[in-house]
Amino acid sequence: MKRDVIIACDFPSAEATYKFLDNFTGDKPFVKIGMELFYSEGPDIVRELKSRGHKIFLDLKLHDIPNTVKSAMRQLAVLGADMVNVHAAGGSKMMAAAKQGLIEGAAEAGLSDVPLLIAVTQLTSTTDDMLKDELLIEEPMADVVKKYAYNAKSSGLDGVVCSPLEAAVVHETCGDDFLTVTPGIRFATDSTDDQARITTPAKAKDLTSDFIVVGRSITKAEDPVAAYEKCLKEFI
Ligand code: C5P
Numbered sequence: 175m176k177r178d179v180i181i182a183c184d185f186p187s188a189e190a191t192y193k194f195l196d197n198f199t200g201d202k203p204f205v206k207i208g209m210e211l212f213y214s215e216g217p218d219i220v221r222e223l224k225s226r227g228h229k230i231f232l233d234l235k236l237h238d239i240p241n242t243v244k245s246a247m248r249q250l251a252v253l254g255a256d257m258v259n260v261h262a263a264g265g266s267k268m269m270a271a272a273k274q275g276l277i278e279g280a281a282e283a284g285l286s287d288v289p290l291l292i293a294v295t296q297l298t299s300t301t302d303d304m305l306k307d308e309l310l311i312e313e314p315m316a317d318v319v320k321k322y323a324y325n326a327k328s329s330g331l332d333g334v335v336c337s338p339l340e341a342a343v344v345h346e347t348c349g350d351d352f353l354t355v356t357p358g359i360r361f362a363t364d365s366t367d368d369q370a371r372i373t374t375p376a377k378a379k380d381l382t383s384d385f386i387v388v389g390r391s392i393t394k395a396e397d398p399v400a401a402y403e404k405c406l407k408e409f410i
Contacts (some may be wrong), residue, residue, distance in 0.1 A: 179375070179405045181230050182206045182357070182389035184203040185324040190214045190224070195226070197399050198400025202227040206254070206387055209234060220253045229256040231355075231387070237261035237292055240271035247272045247291075255289050257355075259335060262293040262322035264406075269293060269329035292333045292355050293326035298370070318341070320347050327352055337371055339384070345382055357387040361404070364391050375408035 183205050185191045191211060195203075196257045211219055212234060220230055230255045233387055236243050260272045273291050280288045295306070296318055305311045311318060324354050325346045333343060333353025337342055341354040348350040360372045378386050389406055395401035 175228055176337040177379070177383075177410055178204050178229075178385050179402065179409055180204045180206050180385055180387045181353070181392050181402065182208065182233075182267045182387050183206055183211060183307045184389050184393065185211060185378075186214060187192075187211075190217050194393060194398065195223070196230070198402070201281040202229075204229040204231065206233050210409075212366075217253050220255060230254070231385075233259060235259055235261055235336045238268070240264075242267045244271035244275035244278075245326065247275030248282070250281035251276045251285070251289055252283045254283070255287070256287075257290040257292060259294055260294040260331075262295050262326050262334070262403065263267075266325050269331055271324045274331045278324045290332040290353065291330075292335055293322065293331050294335050294405050295322040295326075298337065298358065316343070320344070323348050323352070324353060333384065335387075336372040338381040338383045340369060341378075341382045341384075350382075354382065355385040355387060357381040357383070359386045359388045359405075360391050379409050 181203050183191050198269060205223060207219060207230060221232055232250055238247055244257050260269055276288050276291055293325055296315060302315055305315060319340055324347055326334055327348040333355060334344055335355045337358055338356040341356060344354050356378055358369045359375055359378060360366060362374050366372050375386055392398050392401045
C-alpha cells in the first residue's frame with residue numbers, strides 16, 4: 175500500500191469544502207470526510223468529491239450490532255468510499271460483519287477494489303483515568319491499543335487509526351502490511367491547537383506511519399497547496 179497524506183476536510187458545508195479543494199488544480203488529494211460534513215451534506219458529498227477525482231476516507235466510526243454495521247457498510251461501499259472505519263470496541267464479530275458488508279457492497283456496485291477498513295482502537299480523547307474509572311478497563315492504554323489492533327487484524331481489517339507514536343508497536347503486533355492511519359500531525363513551526371501528542375510529517379515517516387491525516391496545518395495555512403506539498407515532500 176502506497177503511503178499518502180490525507181487532508182481532513184473539517185468544514186461545515188459542501189460549499190466551504192469545494193472552495194477549499196478548488197485550490198488544488200494538480201493531482202487531487204486524498205481527503206477525509208468526517209461526521210460534521212457527512213451529516214450536513216449527506217452521501218452526495220461523497221459522490222461529488224469522487225467525481226472530482228478525490229480518494230475518500232469516510233470517517234464515520236461505526237459501532238452497532240454486527241448486522242446493522244454490515245448493512246451500513248454495504249451502502250458506504252456502493253457510495254464509492256476508499257477507506258472507512260469502525261470502533262474496535264464493537265468486537266470481532268462486528269468488525270468481521272463490517273468487512274463482509276464492504277465486500278458485498280463493492281461487488282454490488284461492480285467495483286474491483288473493496289474499501290480499506292480501519293479500526294479506531296481507543297480515541298485519543300480517552301485518558302488512562304477514563305479507561306479505569308468509567309470503562310472499568312484495568313489494563314494500561316498501550317496494551318489495550320495492542321489488543322484491539324490484534325482483534326482488528328484477526329477480524330480481517332486492513333489497519334487502525336493510531337498515534338504515529340504507536341505505529342511501530344502496531345506493526346510489530348500485526349505485521350508491516352497492517353496499515354497505520356495517524357492524525358496528530360503538525361509542522362515544526364505550527365501551533366499544536368488541541369492535539370496533545372503531535373508529530374511532524376517527517377517524524378511520522380520515521381515512525382512507520384502509512385497514512386497521515388492532516389487537518390488544520392493544511393486547511394488553515396496561508397497557502398494550503400504549499401502546505402500540502404510540504405507534507406508530501408516530508409512524508410513520501
Ligand atoms: O486539524 P488536525 O490536524 O488536528 O485534524 C486531525 C483530524 O483527525 C481531525 O479530523 C480529527 O477529528 C481526526 N482525528 C484525530 N485523532 C483521532 C482520530 C481522528 O485527531 N484519534
